[in-house]
Amino acid sequence: MLEDKDDNLQNNVGTEETSGNTEARNNSEAENETKSAPNPETIETDSVNNSEELVEDKSASIDSDTKNEEKLKESSTQKAPEKVSIEESATSEVVVEDVVNNETSAETTEGKEEDVLEEIDESNAEDAEDSDNHQRHHIPMPDYHAMSMENLVGELQRLVRNEKVQAIKKHVDGIKYEFDQKFQEFIDEKKEDFINSGGNEIDFRYNSVDKRQFNEVYSDYREKRNSYYKNLEQGLKSNLAQRLEIINELKALVNVEEDINTTYKNFKDLQERWKNAGPIPRANYNDVWRTYHHHIEIFYDFLHLNRELRDLDFKHNYEEKLKIVVRAEELVQIEDLNKAFQELQTLHKIWKEDIGPVGKEHREEIWDRFSNATKLLHQRRQDYYKDLEKVYEQNLEKKHEIIQAISTIATHIASSHKELQQQIREVEKLRDSFFKAGKVPQKVNEKTWAGFKDAVREFNRNKNNYYKNLKKDQQVNLDKKRALLELAVSLKDSEEWDTTTQEMKRIQNEWKKIGHVPRKYSDKIWKEFKTACNHYFDRLHALKNEAHKEEIENFDKKNACLEKLKNFQLSGDKSKDLAAIKEFIAEWKEAGRVPFNKKSINAKFNKILDALFKKLDVNRQEAELLKYGNKIQQLANNDNDYAISNERTFIRRKIDESKSEIRQLENNLQFFSNASEDNPVVKEVIKNINNHKESLATWKAKLKKLNILENNLIKEAENEDESSADEE
Secondary structure, eight states, X not given: OOSOOOSOHHHHHOOTTSOOOHHHHHHHHHHHHHOOOOOTXXXXXXXXXXXXXXXXXXXXXXXXXXXXXXXXXXXXXXXXXXXXXXXXXXXXXXXXXXXXXXXXXXXXXXXXXXXXXXXXXXXXXXXXTOTTGGGOOOOOOOOGGGSOHHHHHHHHHHHHHHSOGGGOHHHHHHHHHHHHHHHHHHHHHHHHHHHHTTOOGGGXXXXXXXXXXHHHHHHHHHHHHHHHHHXXXXXXXXXXXXXXHHHHHHHHGGGOOSOHHHHHHHHHHHHHHHHTSOOOOHHHHHHHHHHHHHHHHHHHHHGGGGHHHHHHHXXXXXXXXXXXXXXXXXXXXOSOHHHHHHHHHHHHHHHHHTOOOOOHHXXXXXXXXXXXXHHHHHHHHHHHHHHHHHHHHXXXXXXXXXXXXXXXXXXXXXXXXXXXXXXXXXXXXXXXXXXXXXOXXXXXXXXXXXXXXXXXXXXXHHHHHHHHHHHHHHHHHHHHHHHHXXXXXXXXXXXXXXXXXXXXXXXXXXXXXXXXXXXXXXXXXXXXXXHHHHHHHHHHHHHHHHHTHHHHHHHHHHHHHHHHHHHOOOOSOHHHHHHHHHHHHXXXXXXXXXXXXXXXXXXXXXXXXXXXXXHTTOOHHHHHHHHHHHHHHHHHHHTXXXXXXXXXXXXXXXXXXXXXXXXXXXXXXXXXXXXXXXXXXXXXXXXXXXXXXXXXXXXXXXXXXXXXXXXXXXXXXXXXXXXXXXXX
């Protein structure tokens, strides 16, 4: 065989995640159908029945194989096939794979039971092309689709440098396919960017370091491969010529007039030379071996003149072949079928290559034992692979479901980064499930793998298109934010406070609505925008702080009043204490407004007042009116009709709200008409009704005070008008 094959039978049955060389495999199958391997132990030499007949008719017996030898000579001198055909045959997998493919059909005739013997012969014929067969090892097939272009180049370099060139064709083909696909997508993207930037498609050029490195390594691989096959072809032809020469010398031994011991020694030398002659073309292997074996038997029959030498060799050969038979029968019981069948192939090769014939009385019997053991092991494998094929079909269904799931995701690509990231994780899980799903039938392996890669590639293409468009959108967003930044910078020192404040708020809101920008600009432009906005609003707040100095002073006054109230002690005289509290309330009201962020101080003041009123046994309504009395006084002092009107509106709204709450609660209470008054829910509703009634009474009392104030102010105004009229 011109290129390494996996000795592991499981890999020959079908490497799950790699595409094989279908054309080469079909060539191998075609050759198998035209080959036949007769029983090497049943080749009869009827023309040689005894030593006398051999001496008299030796020319006739030799001539019986003339036609076959001429055919061999002819094939050895034919023009060597072209490199392409050599390479294709080199990539053919071990014929054992064809055994697996054929095992799915029932073998009902004895002729088909012999197929396994033919296939073993054919497999060993493939081995005849490669003297390094014993050094072969399985090279893992990584997921090249998941690798970047740079990693693919690195993987190709590693293979070319470290592995045998004849063993890496599938790997190199897989790497080249994936690299070409990724590079084409990469170039298309660069071309699109070039055109979008205003360039002309005709002028587009791109120099890729990865592509240049890949071409260099791939060129190195092709040179090594061509050199290997050229040298191999010459070596195979040379070895074939040597083996044909050995056959001619073997034929001539029966014509030499010399001592039989000398002839026997020369015969042994020829056997040793045959073992060391090296690999020959697979197409010639079986024919050459049959011819060689035929003349070996003729020579052993010639040794009939010296029975001692012949019987000694026959005995040795019989013992060695018996060992092989025993081992073959043991292999039938070995659980690891792959390992057992590999060893069986080796046993067949040793049987043919290394051990000569046995006596005629043992030939048929020992061959039948060996053949039967081979067929039993073959039947076990056949049954095993029938069951395995069912598992493969189940795996195929799983993989089809996974491919469909990936295709569905690919055709419904997400419209947001977060959702797309989730889809990427889902596809990764599906990819892992695909690889863990197990093998599928060999006939659909390549199609399934291609469908999986197409689905993943479609998803990656759509994903890349999304981020490509997202990149464009982010550039548009960047332009928008730059425009807002320029506007914010131009307004940050403006003193048109009313209009600028509204505009700055609008700019900030619009900034929030604009989407993401490229990450390399995001932090920088945000800091610049934030600085411009902060500069303006810091100026505005400083101005407001200046305008609200009075409120800050009022806060300080109220804070001092609050501290005095905290330290106030009741004297026990209710009237006196109420008068003192009123003074505190008046002082508090007189202090005026405080900054908005300091309004909590009012709640603290009212909390202390409520505690004091409670100690003085002043009800809630009375306490509220006492506090409200100061507000009435302020309104009277200010004599502001607008403020009084606003206060009346506020009180009327509170009165309406209290009435509405009371009506609602009373309606709710009707739902509990049959409930006892001790019911906790009823009690709570009644309590809320009473609280709202108290509040309503308080608000009405406040409105009454406000009306009295307004009437007094009107009378005072009328009196002032009358006085003015009298003076006039």
